[in-house]
Amino acid sequence: MRNNQPVTNVETPVPEGRFIYSRTDLSGTIVAANDLFVELSGFSREELLGSPHNLVRHPDMPTAAFADLWGALKAGNPWAGYVKNRRKDGGFYWVHAFASPVRENGKITGYESVRRTVPADLKPKLESAYRKVREGRTLLISTQN
């Protein structure tokens, strides 16, 4: 598990109605990033492209969330979930991510993720739910209600 440090409690909210996009190769190396991903992550496009996607991993994210994501994608299925990402400056931003395999001629050639803002009232609930998962006090993350 990659432990990106330091972290601060400064949040950058994702603007309503806008989308953060990235695409990876089969190993999770970033191959495309839109302007909002560059802006929110605080990394330049040059730093993002060619880097593993765990560059933006936040240490508050439970390992189980990414195991779930990779399990779905490798099985050819989409995955949706809430992700707290770390900015280059140590701050963070919450997203609701919809990730899916990219297929060319029926073959999976990479993965992509489209992310949007998270309602403010949900964030404290996600913080405490993910804390419980990290501390091993619950086994599953439910994003249903």
Ligand SMILES: Cc1cc2nc3c(=O)[nH]c(=O)nc-3n(C[C@H](O)[C@H](O)[C@H](O)COP(=O)(O)O)c2cc1C
């Ligand atoms: C299309 C795609 C998008 C991803 N987006 C993120 C992301 O926004 N934040 C993140 O921490 N991991 C993201 N990941 C998962 C990372 O590849 C990685 O599994 C995760 O950061 C955990 O890394 P670690 O096991 O090295 O700690 C994404 C993976 C794929 C395939």
